[in-house]
Amino acid sequence: MARPNLCDPKLVLDPHKKLEEKRAPLKSWANTSMGKDRRQQVEIENKVLSPSPSEPGVRAARRPDMAMDCIEENGHRHALSLWLTDERGTDSTILLQYGSLDMAPSLLMRDMEVAMEKLGLTFVKIYALDIFCDMMRKQSSYALQSPELPSGFTSCTRAILVDWLIQVHDAFHYSEETLYLTVHLLNRCMRSCRVSIATFQLLGMACLFIASKREECLLPEVSELCFLMENTYSKKQLLRMERHVLKELKYDLSYCYPLHFLLLSGTITRYSAQVLWMARYFLELTLLEPQCLVFQPVQLASAALCLACRVLQGQLFPASERAWMTAGSIYICSERTAQRILHYIARLVMRAGASETQATFLKFSSVTRLQVSLHPCLQSVLPLLGLL
Helix, strand or coil: CCCCCCCCCCCCCCCCCCCCCCCCCCCCHHHHHCCHHHCCCCCCCHHHHCCCCCCCHHHHHHCCCEEEEEEEECCEEEEEEEEEECCCCCEEEEEEECCCCCCHHHHHHHHHHHHHHHCCCCCCHHHHHHHHHHHHHHHHHHCCCCCCCCCCCCHHHHHHHHHHHHHHHHHCCCCHHHHHHHHHHHHHHHHHCCCCHHHHHHHHHHHHHHHHHHHCCCCCCHHHHHHHCCCCCCHHHHHHHHHHHHHHCCCCCCCCCHHHHHHHHHHHHCCCHHHHHHHHHHHHHHHHCHHHHHCCHHHHHHHHHHHHHHHHCCCCCHHHHHHHHHHHHHCCCCHHHHHHHHHHHHHHHHCCCCCCCCHHHHHCCCHHHCCHHHCHHHHHHHHHCCCC
């Protein structure tokens, strides 16, 4: 396979960068989840958009599928449970630990609205919690049922292709969402399409081409993509594969990015830039591991952030202690599931620099990413989890 030289891409979705001007993002959950009549930016006073802390039930009354319940323990009301019902009638519980029930709804809304607006996931604050709840409901459908690969393919074969796609993606300076969508489409195609080793690279490039059309503003020439594959395939073959992929996937390109959950948590918790870059490094490493395909995006994001905090011993500031309680509400995986993900990530980290799939390791060794893949604390990640 062709291996283009790695380039340092520009920063994307930096949670520590202040917004200089409020404008509608080109690609956001608000654009893809709402009708055109709801996309208009309307200047409304903040006191009208956001309910006051003395009116905790105002926001809950807007959503018929959300109910709030107070949990009592030893006579104290200290927690809030949000029950979200999806289209199939399945309930999932989000538990928020709070010192006071009166402050919980307003705290959740304020932190989530600020975080989603800062990351460009919405440009109308009043819809922030609705979009987040929709993300939580739909993200469970993006986890695959089994990590098994089609016959004739091994985890090493898949890892080599994903590593090459990471290099191509990095050379084009694409956004991180494009990479995650590319790998997601590739995983789905490997289970729904007839794929052979001879056309495996062509399939990966077609998935990248489709993902770039959905997420990017500027697209490469088809001939340029063929050149990166050393002209092994013609332009006609690439376009034919693109049509085949879209047909097999029934033109369903939706995906709930684990990166969004990670950046939401990191923005709310106000962790340092080093912790966030380390978590993004861990999260991108999971793209190489087929065993991680069975986990939900929010589970992968929470495990990556948790491991980054343990490795770097990240400390919370007093001002962000309450915000961390809010961010903890999206960690809906069990302790056993979290430990499994942590073990997979730890083993990926230990062999990242020594294996032939080093694209992610080299990418995160750049100065723009704070050289997190070269951090000396990573050598103790296995003993930290008790794996040695």
